[in-house]
Amino acid sequence: MEVRKIGVVGAGQMGSGIAQVAAQAGFDVVLRDIEERFLERGLKTIRRSLAKFLEKGKITEEEHDAALARIQTTLSLEAFADCDLVVEAIVEDEAAKIALFKELDGIVKPEGILASNTSSIPITKLASATSRPERFIGMHFMNPVPLMVLVEVIRGHRTSDATTQTVVEVARRMKKTPVEVNDYPGFVSNRVLIPMLNEAIQAVHEGVATPEAVDAVMKLGMNHPMGPLELADFIGLDTVLAIMEVLYEGFSDSKYRPSPLLKKMVQAGLLGRKTGRGFYAYDEKGKRL
16 A cells, blocks of 8 residues: 555644654645644644754755645544544543544545554554554654654554555655564563653652762763653653553553652643653753753
8 A cells, every 4th residue: 555645643742743754755744633722833843843954954945845835734633534544643541542543443544544653552452443453553653753763663463464564664764764563561662661760760759869860870870861860751751650550550560560759740740841840840942951
């Protein structure tokens, strides 16, 4: 199947990034969110990102203009009817995703592929909400999407070889490196990463060290470009908690139990960069104070 038109549901940090790389790859893109202000914010993010690429000489002015011209925005899911591939990039909530896919299943043309950018929820479970499990797949991009090259490609129990091959080819056209993994909670990336972040949070909770000290140890001792607590703030502590809860429920193993401090911070609305405060404080542009 040839993919020409891609729909992206959710104009947040991940969705806007997916829309950008799809447009840069030459696909026609439909970007949808539930409010016009979210779409405007997503487009602003895309314009800022493309402007940086242009400034650094990574794209030409023609490529910059062409990418923006390929993106149309909408508030209606009906706009996805003729899309060849629709990628979901909404909040990491199983019920919300299932409700969305049930609706999309009745709108997107029968031969269209549905994909989820979920970072932890089993693909097989999401696919079961549709009448097309053979054409349902996980397409987990890394954040920030325009810069990170990895895409985890996750086959559900009934995902067809043809669907997998099509999505792998789409990812490569986006200049990404697709890596196929099996459908387990957290897949590979977040099954390894998120428990590490949770353990760093637990170290702070137990008074082992300050957030600054924990991050310094991991950056200086393990050569990580960003400390785990700074990274947790970047991802969003609510997202970290949601993934930990998926792992905990999926494996029924206490090693995946979320740190009490993580749960408390999310309850307090201290979610990281997007709220201006998590383990660190940030200005309105997300720069650490």
